[in-house]
Amino acid sequence: MRKIDLTSFQVATSETARDINRRIVLDMIRTRQPVSRADLARLSGLQRSTISVITEQLIEEQWITEGAFGYLPRGRKPRFLHLNVERAGIIGINVRPTSTMIALADLNARFIAQESFPTAAEPQVFLKDLCQRVSDFIKLRPQAFYEGIGVSLPGRVDRLSQRLVFAPNLGWRDVDLKKPLERATGLSVEIENAANACALAEIWFGQRTNGVRDLIAVTVSEGIGTGIIANGQLVNGSTGVAGEFGHVSINEDGPPCKCGNRGCWEVYASNSAAIRAYMQATASSRAKKARPAQSSGKPTFEDVLRLAEQGDDKAAEALERMAHYLGVGISMLITGIAPSLIVLVGEVTRAWERVGPIVNQVIAERSPTVPMTRIVPAEDAAQPRLRGTIALVLQKHFGAPSTA
Amino acid sequence: MRKIDLTSFQVATSETARDINRRIVLDMIRTRQPVSRADLARLSGLQRSTISVITEQLIEEQWITEGAFGYLPRGRKPRFLHLNVERAGIIGINVRPTSTMIALADLNARFIAQESFPTAAEPQVFLKDLCQRVSDFIKLRPQAFYEGIGVSLPGRVDRLSQRLVFAPNLGWRDVDLKKPLERATGLSVEIENAANACALAEIWFGQRTNGVRDLIAVTVSEGIGTGIIANGQLVNGSTGVAGEFGHVSINEDGPPCKCGNRGCWEVYASNSAAIRAYMQATASSRAKKARPAQSSGKPTFEDVLRLAEQGDDKAAEALERMAHYLGVGISMLITGIAPSLIVLVGEVTRAWERVGPIVNQVIAERSPTVPMTRIVPAEDAAQPRLRGTIALVLQKHFGAPSTA
DNA sequence: GAGATTTGTCAGCGTCCGAAACAAAGTATC
DNA sequence: GATACTTTGTTTCGGACGCTGACAAATCTC
Numbered sequence: 001m002r003k004i005d006l007t008s009f010q011v012a013t014s015e016t017a018r019d020i021n022r023r024i025v026l027d028m029i030r031t032r033q034p035v036s037r038a039d040l041a042r043l044s045g046l047q048r049s050t051i052s053v054i055t056e057q058l059i060e061e062q063w064i065t066e067g068a069f070g071y072l073p074r075g076r077k078p079r080f081l082h083l084n085v086e087r088a089g090i091i092g093i094n095v096r097p098t099s100t101m102i103a104l105a106d107l108n109a110r111f112i113a114q115e116s117f118p119t120a121a122e123p124q125v126f127l128k129d130l131c132q133r134v135s136d137f138i139k140l141r142p143q144a145f146y147e148g149i150g151v152s153l154p155g156r157v158d159r160l161s162q163r164l165v166f167a168p169n170l171g172w173r174d175v176d177l178k179k180p181l182e183r184a185t186g187l188s189v190e191i192e193n194a195a196n197a198c199a200l201a202e203i204w205f206g207q208r209t210n211g212v213r214d215l216i217a218v219t220v221s222e223g224i225g226t227g228i229i230a231n232g233q234l235v236n237g238s239t240g241v242a243g244e245f246g247h248v249s250i251n252e253d254g255p256p257c258k259c260g261n262r263g264c265w266e267v268y269a270s271n272s273a274a275i276r277a278y279m280q281a282t283a284s285s286r287a288k289k290a291r292p293a294q295s296s297g298k299p300t301f302e303d304v305l306r307l308a309e310q311g312d313d314k315a316a317e318a319l320e321r322m323a324h325y326l327g328v329g330i331s332m333l334i335t336g337i338a339p340s341l342i343v344l345v346g347e348v349t350r351a352w353e354r355v356g357p358i359v360n361q362v363i364a365e366r367s368p369t370v371p372m373t374r375i376v377p378a379e380d381a382a383q384p385r386l387r388g389t390i391a392l393v394l395q396k397h398f399g400a401p402s403t404a
Numbered sequence: 405m406r407k408i409d410l411t412s413f414q415v416a417t418s419e420t421a422r423d424i425n426r427r428i429v430l431d432m433i434r435t436r437q438p439v440s441r442a443d444l445a446r447l448s449g450l451q452r453s454t455i456s457v458i459t460e461q462l463i464e465e466q467w468i469t470e471g472a473f474g475y476l477p478r479g480r481k482p483r484f485l486h487l488n489v490e491r492a493g494i495i496g497i498n499v500r501p502t503s504t505m506i507a508l509a510d511l512n513a514r515f516i517a518q519e520s521f522p523t524a525a526e527p528q529v530f531l532k533d534l535c536q537r538v539s540d541f542i543k544l545r546p547q548a549f550y551e552g553i554g555v556s557l558p559g560r561v562d563r564l565s566q567r568l569v570f571a572p573n574l575g576w577r578d579v580d581l582k583k584p585l586e587r588a589t590g591l592s593v594e595i596e597n598a599a600n601a602c603a604l605a606e607i608w609f610g611q612r613t614n615g616v617r618d619l620i621a622v623t624v625s626e627g628i629g630t631g632i633i634a635n636g637q638l639v640n641g642s643t644g645v646a647g648e649f650g651h652v653s654i655n656e657d658g659p660p661c662k663c664g665n666r667g668c669w670e671v672y673a674s675n676s677a678a679i680r681a682y683m684q685a686t687a688s689s690r691a692k693k694a695r696p697a698q699s700s701g702k703p704t705f706e707d708v709l710r711l712a713e714q715g716d717d718k719a720a721e722a723l724e725r726m727a728h729y730l731g732v733g734i735s736m737l738i739t740g741i742a743p744s745l746i747v748l749v750g751e752v753t754r755a756w757e758r759v760g761p762i763v764n765q766v767i768a769e770r771s772p773t774v775p776m777t778r779i780v781p782a783e784d785a786a787q788p789r790l791r792g793t794i795a796l797v798l799q800k801h802f803g804a805p806s807t808a
Numbered sequence: 809g810a811g812a813t814t815t816g817t818c819a820g821c822g823t824c825c826g827a828a829a830c831a832a833a834g835t836a837t838c
Numbered sequence: 839g840a841t842a843c844t845t846t847g848t849t850t851c852g853g854a855c856g857c858t859g860a861c862a863a864a865t866c867t868c
Contacts, residue, residue, distance in 0.1 A: 075814025237742025338641025479845025
């Protein structure tokens with residue numbers, strides 16, 4: 001049965017059927033390429049004639065191209081179809097507290113060019129800088145075919161107004177990035193929370209998401225973010241402010257959190273938490289022997305990872321404590337939502353041989369009855385935040401595994 | 405943009421547009437009745453001609469009927485359309501540990517007949533009893549037009565296999581109700597978890613859900629169940645076993661729960677929890693003076709409610725403790741999912757003047773940044789569990805505010 | 809080279825929606 | 839009471855879409 005949501009209904013016109021099938025075919029080419037027209041007909045159940053008309057249109061609009069001929073033991077050779085990689089032109093922007101990355105990707109979400117620069121502390125300064133850099137970035141390739149811009153931000157984004165509501169780790173409140181960027185570039189801009197972007201990236205480009213319709217991306221950095229996809233769609237709450245499981249309290253009497261509550265999950269399981277734990281452990285012993293501390297001041301999370309790697313017990317303990325609490329929070333997600341897949345994103349995945357077993361053990365203890373969820377670390381190299389921004393733009397044209 | 409989910413894609417045929425619009429029109433009649441064809445055209449954006457064809461078909465199939473004429477200051481009088489209440493015939497079954505209710509409803513989900521009987525402890529005995537009673541119930545009205553049967557159960561239901569996986573408060577495991585019932589009645593049967601049924605009932609028939617696409621129903625009885633609707637759809641996890649926030653641990657070192665974990669939300673905030681708290685409080689003082697206890701043994705939750713009403717301090721404290729922990733769990737749902745609406749279902753809503761303020765205060769303390777969620781008690785009289793079963797059957801034909 | 813097989817295209821048909829004209833059924837006005 | 843106006847609901851026609859079945863194209867096997 002076709003599902004219709006009438007709280008945001010949209011009547012069908014005579015072009016609706018074509019629109020639906022076109023998206024299905026285009027996404028099928030994306031995921032199965034190279035693929036012939038006859039294959040598409042078999043996969044979709046549409047008639048070969050219909051597929052021909054649709055692909056002709058897609059070729060004309062430069063979404064796809066005809067490639068090599070296939071081989072068959074009998075009969076006419078099929079002509080393979082691909083996404084048109086020449087039509088390179090989605091710009092992704094990933095804003096993080098320390099640095100911001102601008103990247104250009106083709107329709108396969110392969111990155112062609114990247115550029116990063118330090119993130120200014122003041123939002124208006126940053127915004128001016130960003131607009132200038134993106135315009136220059138575009139001018140470098142004047143012949144390219146730009147489709148749009150996707151932006152990922154470490155904070156709450158209001159889906160309706162497309163504004164940044166609050167980014168605690170940046171200290172920004174109520175910033176409009178969309179309009180200035182659109183004015184500076186003339187391209188349409190889509191904004192999304194970083195965890196949601198990771199969830200999108202996984203369902204769009206992930207190798208593990210064949211048929212997966214329910215997953216949660218957990219981003220672990222200065223704080224913890226959660227992006228939830230249910231029934232193939234991003235779960236955005238009333239104002240697009242959903243997915244803040246990082247600020248769910250797991251201990252009523254725990255230490256206070258920036259958000260105003262006490263004992264939030266991210267107070268125990270974020271990178272900052274591990275750094276804090278490590279510093280407390282060393283502070284007590286530093287009195288005894290003068291440690292060769294990381295020069296002056298606070299170590300970074302990378303320092304803690306490296307020290308643990310090198311056999312530092314205190315650092316290892318801090319990581320293990322973090323792993324324990326990651327497991328606690330994730331088992332909350334599993335019992336509460338029971339997704340097929342949970343994807344972990346962040347530097348902590350680099351120490352997965354150490355962290356993973358602890359996480360899995362805590363989950364096994366705490367969710368004895370619901371064992372169907374797989375937990376996997378995301379490859380950092382895939383740049384999930386940035387890839388999510390590409391999906392954000394593509395989902396306007398592709399029927400897409402999920403549309404926000 | 406029309407949203408397509410390609411992980412469960414379905415291509416469009418020439419009849420797809422009609423199918424979509426027909427559902428939209430039928431649901432529009434349901435929610436706005438009485439309503440004229442011209443109104444439908446304006447509301448939907450479809451042409452009057454299209455509306456005429458669709459309504460003609462719906463009248464022919466007895467879904468709707470023409471009613472009175474409307475009044476207008478000028479011009480031809482419109483003819484009102486209604487759902488056909490003569491076509492009475494959805495059977496709803498609500499299974500609870502103590503008793504089971506069978507009901508017959510019309511297309512407006514108004515109950516025409518009801519019958520209840522004690523729930524047998526043994527699943528196979530119960531099943532035989534149920535089949536017999538439902539068949540008899542149907543035979544009472546041989547002329548009626550039966551559309552299907554919906555069943556709500558207090559436990560985990562696998563959406564794919566449509567079996568009851570586990571019902572802790574019934575002590576049942578892996579029971580197939582669907583097939584026997586279908587064989588006994590010849591009608592199609594849909595099974596759903598009680599909390600999910602309540603969520604469906606609210607979004608289908610609730611007065612508060614105009615335009616609401618994200619809500620959570622929290623059922624409080626022997627345990628706590630949660631039914632989540634996101635983007636207008638029920639969130640069912642990998643195997644339809646989602647929505648078990650009642651078994652999320654809110655205290656790592658809390659008392660053990662039936663589920664095998666410790667400190668689950670429902671250990672603190674369910675009816676059973678309040679009864680336990682009351683008994684512990686009275687046990688200590690009962691040593692001193694022989695209380696006029698509720699005859700022998702355990703009081704029921706109704707007893708606790710009544711005692712608190714009558715001014716019993718111990719009972720009031722037990723309820724207040726329960727209210728506090730309800731607030732704790734609900735604030736978890738709010739920060740994590742941020743739905744527009746949370747609906748509370750259960751006997752505890754009868755004491756809402758006492759419980760509500762405490763719940764709201766705890767939430768205000770714990771979710772300072774996300775204040776957009778309304779929390780409302782469900783009217784017990786509306787029988788949300790039973791109404792949800794009606795929605796379960798209707799959603800096959802109506803485009804529906806949500807489809808599972 | 810003929811037949812078999814598979815791919816991809818083409819023409820005709822039924823369904824659907826939209827546009828516009830039209831019939832129906834009232835009210836307002838003179 | 840006749841005419842103009844207004845609004846509802848129906849009818850007719852044209853354009854878009856997918857499906858069916860025939861056909862051309864391309865290739866292998868015998």
